[in-house]
Amino acid sequence: MIPFLATTPIFPILLAALVDRVPGIFFGLPLVALASLVFAATHHEDPAEIRFATVHWAVWLGGILGLVIAAVLLLGWFS
Amino acid sequence: MALARDKTPAPRIVAVSPDDGSAIDLRNPALAAALAWAVPGLGHLYQGRVFKGRLFMGAILGTFLAGMWLGGGKVVYASWKPGDTRWAFVCQAGAGLVAMPAVVQALQLHGVAKQPLFGSLFMAPPLTSGQYVSRGYADRLAASDPDIDAEDFFDRPPLRQFRGEQVSHWQRRLGRWFDIGTLYTMLAGMLNILVIYDAWAGPLGTPTDADRKSRTTPKT
Numbered sequence: 540m541i542p543f544l545a546t547t548p549i550f551p552i553l554l555a556a557l558v559d560r561v562p563g564i565f566f567g568l569p570l571v572a573l574a575s576l577v578f579a580a581t582h583h584e585d586p587a588e589i590r591f592a593t594v595h596w597a598v599w600l601g602g603i604l605g606l607v608i609a610a611v612l613l614l615g616w617f618s
Numbered sequence: 619m620a621l622a623r624d625k626t627p628a629p630r631i632v633a634v635s636p637d638d639g640s641a642i643d644l645r646n647p648a649l650a651a652a653l654a655w656a657v658p659g660l661g662h663l664y665q666g667r668v669f670k671g672r673l674f675m676g677a678i679l680g681t682f683l684a685g686m687w688l689g690g691g692k693v694v695y696a697s698w699k700p701g702d703t704r705w706a707f708v709c710q711a712g713a714g715l716v717a718m719p720a721v722v723q724a725l726q727l728h729g730v731a732k733q734p735l736f737g738s739l740f741m742a743p744p745l746t747s748g749q750y751v752s753r754g755y756a757d758r759l760a761a762s763d764p765d766i767d768a769e770d771f772f773d774r775p776p777l778r779q780f781r782g783e784q785v786s787h788w789q790r791r792l793g794r795w796f797d798i799g800t801l802y803t804m805l806a807g808m809l810n811i812l813v814i815y816d817a818w819a820g821p822l823g824t825p826t827d828a829d830r831k832s833r834t835t836p837k838t
Contacts, residue, residue: 580674580816585635
């Protein structure tokens with residue numbers, strides 16, 4: 540589900556909307572990338588596997604955190 | 619006989635790579651873990667895992683230093699006074715020696731000297747209301763900190779007593795950058811715990827049956 544969302548054309552639009560609504564969200568993206576990289580590198584030894592796992596973790600972490608932010612924004616919008 | 623037994627090589631401590639099942643020589647795991655804490659990635663370099671060592675060093679130290687820069691150099695400090703305990707430092711300390719000047723500065727400021735080492739502002743904890751500092755440090759703060767002037771101190775010879783909350787000045791001046799910088803440095807320290815474990819015990823990942831099967835099955 541989340542990897543699918545990340546590859547659809549609607550994803551950049553959602554991201555742009557989030558950036559507009561949540562100032563400073565761009566400063567969270569390097570942290571997601573860092574966490575993904577460290578998670579991947581502590582689970583693998585081969586550089587190619589680390590690269591693949593980094594993308595995998597980044598999509599999942601970014602997707603889950605993105606959904607949480609979207610839920611919080613929706614709650615704020617409806618309240 | 620005893621001489622022959624002494625020449626027997628010590629057993630090597632190895633971990634198994636989850637990617638290809640090869641052995642990873644962990645050398646002295648405790649030393650590697652200590653080195654990994656001291657300088658992120660150094661434990662891996664000691665074990666000969668050069669790619670991961672460089673990767674961790676760049677990623678963890680880069681993020682820590684980026685956080686320091688974003689937070690105006692004010693976000694890493696140690697304080698364990700009641701009511702002003704800096705819990706973020708518990709996480710930041712995971713980044714190793716790069717965070718340790720904060721401990722030295724806190725000990726110096728709260729010790730007999732009543733000023734950080736060499737009077738330097740680097741990683742010095744913020745002054746709290748009623749805190750005594752040396753006259754030299756008070757003068758230095760009044761000269762270098764735009765939010766503090768000489769009237770912010772009571773004269774209590776041979777010391778001076780601060781009247782204000784320096785951390786409030788920092789937060790007002792830096793705004794959200796104080797929190798973003800704190801978050802960056804905290805995350806760098808916390809992620810280094812994983813790196814330390816990796817140096818001590820090898821990769822966390824274990825190959826699944828599907829992985830093993832895909833590697834043993836020839837690709838068509």
